[in-house]
Amino acid sequence: xxxxxxxLVGQESAVATLRRAVEQGGHxxxxxxxxxxxxxSGRSNAARAFAAALECPENGCGHCNAxxxxxxxAHPDVxxxxxxxxSIGVDxxxxxxxxxxxxxxxxxxxxxxxxxxxxxxxxxxxxxLKAIEEPAPLTVWMLCAPTPDDVIITIRSxxxxxxxxxxxxxxxxxxxxxxxxxPPELAATVARAAQGHIGRARRLGLDExxxxxxxxxxxLPTRLRGLGDCLRAAQELVTQAGEEAAAATAEQxxxxxxxxxxxxxxxxxxxxxxHAAAALKDLEDEQKLRVKRMQRDALDRVLTExxxxxxxxxxxxxxxxxxxxxxxxxGTRLVNSAITGQLHQVASSSxxxxxxxRIDAILEARTALETNVAPLLAMEALLxxxxxxxx
Numbered sequence: 366x367x368x369x370x371x372x373l374v375g376q377e378s379a380v381a382t383l384r385r386a387v388e389q390g391g392h393x394x395x396x397x398x399x400x401x402x403x404x405x406s407g408r409s410n411a412a413r414a415f416a417a418a419l420e421c422p423e424n425g426c427g428h429c430n431a432x433x434x435x436x437x438x439a440h441p442d443v444x445x446x447x448x449x450x451x452s453i454g455v456d457x458x459x460x461x462x463x464x465x466x467x468x469x470x471x472x473x474x475x476x477x478x479x480x481x482x483x484x485x486x487x488x489x490x491x492x493x494l495k496a497i498e499e500p501a502p503l504t505v506w507m508l509c510a511p512t513p514d515d516v517i518i519t520i521r522s523x524x525x526x527x528x529x530x531x532x533x534x535x536x537x538x539x540x541x542x543x544x545x546x547x548p549p550e551l552a553a554t555v556a557r558a559a560q561g562h563i564g565r566a567r568r569l570g571l572d573e574x575x576x577x578x579x580x581x582x583x584x585l586p587t588r589l590r591g592l593g594d595c596l597r598a599a600q601e602l603v604t605q606a607g608e609e610a611a612a613a614t615a616e617q618x619x620x621x622x623x624x625x626x627x628x629x630x631x632x633x634x635x636x637x638x639x640h641a642a643a644a645l646k647d648l649e650d651e652q653k654l655r656v657k658r659m660q661r662d663a664l665d666r667v668l669t670e671x672x673x674x675x676x677x678x679x680x681x682x683x684x685x686x687x688x689x690x691x692x693x694x695x696g697t698r699l700v701n702s703a704i705t706g707q708l709h710q711v712a713s714s715s716x717x718x719x720x721x722x723r724i725d726a727i728l729e730a731r732t733a734l735e736t737n738v739a740p741l742l743a744m745e746a747l748l749x750x751x752x753x754x755x756x
């Protein structure tokens with residue numbers, strides 16, 4: 366694929382639908398779209414590419430100013446929304462609705478891309494509903510979510526739905542080689558490890574520390590011997606996730622505070638402006654929510670890696686992958702073939718029931734984190750279950 370669509374790996378069918386809408390309009394076009402797909406499938410990239418193609422005089426060449434600015438978020442008629450907190454509230458949605466009602470200033474459409482539509486609150490969805498039911502003539506809404514069920518039914522029923530598939534490992538590896546200059550052998554390894562998640566594969570391919578971190582997580586199931594190991598490991602995971610989140614947001618936090626202080630008039634005649642404390646407190650609260658989300662996302666990656674480990678163990682225990690076939694590239698195969706010894710060690714020392722119980726515990730930990738259970742408590746419960754005897 367070429368132009369704005371070039372980074373959409375393995376999505377030929379979805380891209381064909383979007384290109385047809387851009388080129389033909391009419392019945393092929395819709396004022397509201399819901400793009401769904403598993404994490405890493407590229408649904409946000411597809412929405413951005415669609416927005417760029419809608420604004421481009423050549424329907425998505427990828428080179429013109431309209432394409433470049435739309436993809437980067439700098440186009441005046443394309444609004445890209447990705448929450449850095451845990452939800453998108455009614456006030457933020459109302460701002461979007463007001464923006465969407467405006468006529469395009471330079472482009473052909475007013476496009477609003479909401480990358481985390483599954484995080485819109487119920488009140489926010491109520492505010493969005495009327496805008497989707499009665500859209501402005503040249504406004505296009507692009508909502509992204511993992512599945513249609515993640516979006517409130519009154520919203521999704523008024524959108525044209527388009528699902529993106531999980532990209533094949535080979536396609537992801539080829540993209541890493543051509544776009545990011547990752548060596549072919551490493552690209553193949555990380556693509557397999559990422560299971561079609563393009564962003565995760567890219568991170569593993571370009572960041573040696575990320576690969577080392579993943580190796581440490583995959584070593585946990587064979588390293589935990591008792592309660593003390595579990596508690597220490599849980600504390601390490603939560604601490605590392607917190608440090609990772611804080612490091613990732615530190616520069617942005619400082620910049621935001623500096624900009625706010627300048628806007629409030631700090632430093633003028635040495636005076637502290639009125640109402641400054643409230644404004645700074647609001648900013649600090651927002652930044653704390655961002656760190657909280659990023660810490661939760663980091664822990665979610667831990668859960669994902671542990672899931673792949675136990676999925677591989679179950680494949681060995683049930684004979685879906687036989688001894689000597691661990692490196693095969695077709696059919697049922699191991700995600701973590703590089704640690705075959707560790708997988709066999711756990712597979713031979715436990716039963717399929719034990720493995721299913723551990724996978725269930727990982728799912729419970731994910732649910733606990735999503736419902737704001739203290740991260741340390743959730744991880745302690747999970748790791749303790751990894752060494753607990755079968756019920």
